[in-house]
Amino acid sequence: MKENVFGSLIMQDGDAAISGVSVRALADQYGTPLYIYDENTLTSTMDAYMDEFRSDEFETRVVYATKAFNCKAMLKLCDAHGLYCDAVSLGEIYTAKRAGIDLSKIYFHGNNKTAFELNRAFEYGVGTIIVDSKEEAEKLVSVAKDHPETSMRTLIRVNPLIEAHTHKHIQTAAPDSKFGIPIMMKERLLETIAILQSADNIHFAGLHCHIGSQLFELEPYIKAVEELADLALDLESSLSSSIEEIDLGGGFGVWYTDADTPNPIALTCKTILDACNTVFKEKGITPKIVTIEPGRSIVAEAGYLLYTVTMIKQSLKDKFYFVDGGMSDLIRPALYQAEYTADLIGDSANEEKELVTIGGKCCESGDIVIRDIMLPPAKEGDLLLIYSAGAYGYAMASNYNKQPLPGVVFVKDGQTRLVIRPQTLDEMIERECD
Numbered sequence: 493m494k495e496n497v498f499g500s501l502i503m504q505d506g507d508a509a510i511s512g513v514s515v516r517a518l519a520d521q522y523g524t525p526l527y528i529y530d531e532n533t534l535t536s537t538m539d540a541y542m543d544e545f546r547s548d549e550f551e552t553r554v555v556y557a558t559k560a561f562n563c564k565a566m567l568k569l570c571d572a573h574g575l576y577c578d579a580v581s582l583g584e585i586y587t588a589k590r591a592g593i594d595l596s597k598i599y600f601h602g603n604n605k606t607a608f609e610l611n612r613a614f615e616y617g618v619g620t621i622i623v624d625s626k627e628e629a630e631k632l633v634s635v636a637k638d639h640p641e642t643s644m645r646t647l648i649r650v651n652p653l654i655e656a657h658t659h660k661h662i663q664t665a666a667p668d669s670k671f672g673i674p675i676m677m678k679e680r681l682l683e684t685i686a687i688l689q690s691a692d693n694i695h696f697a698g699l700h701c702h703i704g705s706q707l708f709e710l711e712p713y714i715k716a717v718e719e720l721a722d723l724a725l726d727l728e729s730s731l732s733s734s735i736e737e738i739d740l741g742g743g744f745g746v747w748y749t750d751a752d753t754p755n756p757i758a759l760t761c762k763t764i765l766d767a768c769n770t771v772f773k774e775k776g777i778t779p780k781i782v783t784i785e786p787g788r789s790i791v792a793e794a795g796y797l798l799y800t801v802t803m804i805k806q807s808l809k810d811k812f813y814f815v816d817g818g819m820s821d822l823i824r825p826a827l828y829q830a831e832y833t834a835d836l837i838g839d840s841a842n843e844e845k846e847l848v849t850i851g852g853k854c855c856e857s858g859d860i861v862i863r864d865i866m867l868p869p870a871k872e873g874d875l876l877l878i879y880s881a882g883a884y885g886y887a888m889a890s891n892y893n894k895q896p897l898p899g900v901v902f903v904k905d906g907q908t909r910l911v912i913r914p915q916t917l918d919e920m921i922e923r924e925c926d
């Protein structure tokens with residue numbers, strides 16, 4: 493367990509408390525698997541980004557990448573703490589609408605937006621669309637004709653081709669990436685801007701990039717500032733307008749295991765802002781807005797996943813502790829070998845630890861939650877608390893093997909609020925026709 497991250501977690505005899513709430517009581521009330529978020533950690537992380545990502549030279553925006561964990565309660569918290577939110581689908585936009593947040597503060601991303609989604613974006617008053625390709629610009633212009641009274645702000649997503657050291661599946665600026673327009677395709681970029689500017693109600697505002705996720709190095713962000721500033725200067729020489737906004741995406745790494753070395757938020761923000769100050773002056777460009785889009789780093793460490801140990805099995809090689817969930821509620825280990833750390837919550841906490849593997853209950857050999865972890869001896873009914881489970885966990889949960897979706901609770905200073913009800917068996921099949 494990482495002390496400074498899990499400051500509000502207290503291990504007690506046979507129980508644990510997160511922000512003053514007993515996890516055993518949560519398991520009794522809401523069942524397991526259950527996602528638990530420490531609301532104080534969520535909001536203090538949001539506030540840290542808002543406080544540290546500030547400049548006297550330009551407006552700064554912190555856009556929470558909601559794909560990491562999207563639900564009405566989370567979006568409302570972001571809104572209340574001054575963050576913008578992104579969305580990558582109509583579902584995410586609709587959730588924001590239902591949460592009652594100001595949709596002009598939504599950044600709509602995605603490499604494959606449908607005409608239907610673009611139409612809804614106009615109707616709902618989405619603030620900014622990040623255009624991924626020339627083809628999307630054409631589609632957007634055609635959709636914009638049906639909304640002559642509504643003006644739409646746009647950025648263009650550029651692939652800056654910056655190597656980021658992370659898992660292949662979460663690299664987004666590789667030469668074979670499906671995202672954005674490669675930075676060296678200047679003609680294509682100019683054509684895309686010209687298409688956007690051909691519509692009276694589309695405003696081309698600037699450039700966006702996102703270089704990858706779970707990054708611990710800050711140099712790629714400095715490189716991204718340099719690349720986008722170079723491009724802005726180059727484009728401005730061919731355009732009558734200037735580049736108003738530079739959006740550098742998210743991807744800031746978090747702690748999952750002791751192999752991970754995240755940067756403090758203050759350092760990340762300062763590095764990016766210093767790079768902007770220096771590089772913009774050097775190039776003589778004056779963007780009005782600089783934006784970052786943290787997702788994982790806002791929610792990961794605030795979130796826990798609580799399981800019950802339901803079976804213990806010695807196989808040929810491994811001793812398995814099986815839990816009452818698995819890849820249906822936490823697919824990252826199976827999807828891209830993500831690693832997690834956990835503690836057993838039972839009455840054997842002080843006994844000698846042994847090497848075990850946490851297995852899920854789905855019918856896939858790959859459904860291993862944690863391979864090889866030292867834990868005290870478990871018995872059926874003990875609880876297992878997975879740390880740093882708040883990002884891309886619930887968000888990627890599915891009904892695979894007809895496992896109902898887990899519930900989500902926020903805890904804060906001894907109080908609990910249910911933000912997503914655990915799905916019932918009937919809810920799971922109610923859309924099925926006879």
Ligand SMILES: Cc1ncc(COP(=O)(O)O)c(C=O)c1O
Nearest residue numbers: 557702705742743785786787788
């Ligand atoms: C465009 C964009 N912005 C921001 C993010 C957030 O990344 P992270 O959750 O690693 O901060 C992503 C993640 O895929 C993204 O695609």
